[in-house]
Amino acid sequence: MFKTLSDTPTRVDIWFNGQPLAVPGDRSVAAALLAAGVSRFRSTPVSGAARAPFCMMGACFECLVEIDGVPSRQSCMVPVRAGMHIRSQEGARDLPPEPGADLDTLENAHAR
Numbered sequence: 001m002f003k004t005l006s007d008t009p010t011r012v013d014i015w016f017n018g019q020p021l022a023v024p025g026d027r028s029v030a031a032a033l034l035a036a037g038v039s040r041f042r043s044t045p046v047s048g049a050a051r052a053p054f055c056m057m058g059a060c061f062e063c064l065v066e067i068d069g070v071p072s073r074q075s076c077m078v079p080v081r082a083g084m085h086i087r088s089q090e091g092a093r094d095l096p097p098e099p100g101a102d103l104d105t106l107e108n109a110h111a112r
């Protein structure tokens with residue numbers, strides 16, 4: 001039913017949760033991680049249940065991961081590239097500090 005773009009996909013080296021992975025390079029981050037056997041992309045903020053890509057077309061947001069330090073990226077919508085540092089997204093995301101906040105007095109960058 002579905003075909004890859006290439007019969008002989010090039011492999012690229014990425015990092016997932018600090019571990020090196022060689023994945024097919026001609027697809028999205030979500031498809032590449034699934035091909036490499038990754039099944040936990042994020043966890044829910046309330047129960048911590050594991051989640052993984054569902055729609056593969058940008059509609060369900062089950063595939064959110066942190067890519068190169070940027071949280072909440074839809075991995076099914078981002079082409080995989082060599083050298084990417086990807087992390088699973090556990091629980092709720094933090095908000096950035098408010099503009100003008102005194103960062104020296106905050107317990108961390110998120111005022112917690």
Ligand code: FES
Nearest residue numbers: 056058060061076
């Ligand atoms: S898998 Fe549904 S938005 Fe990415």
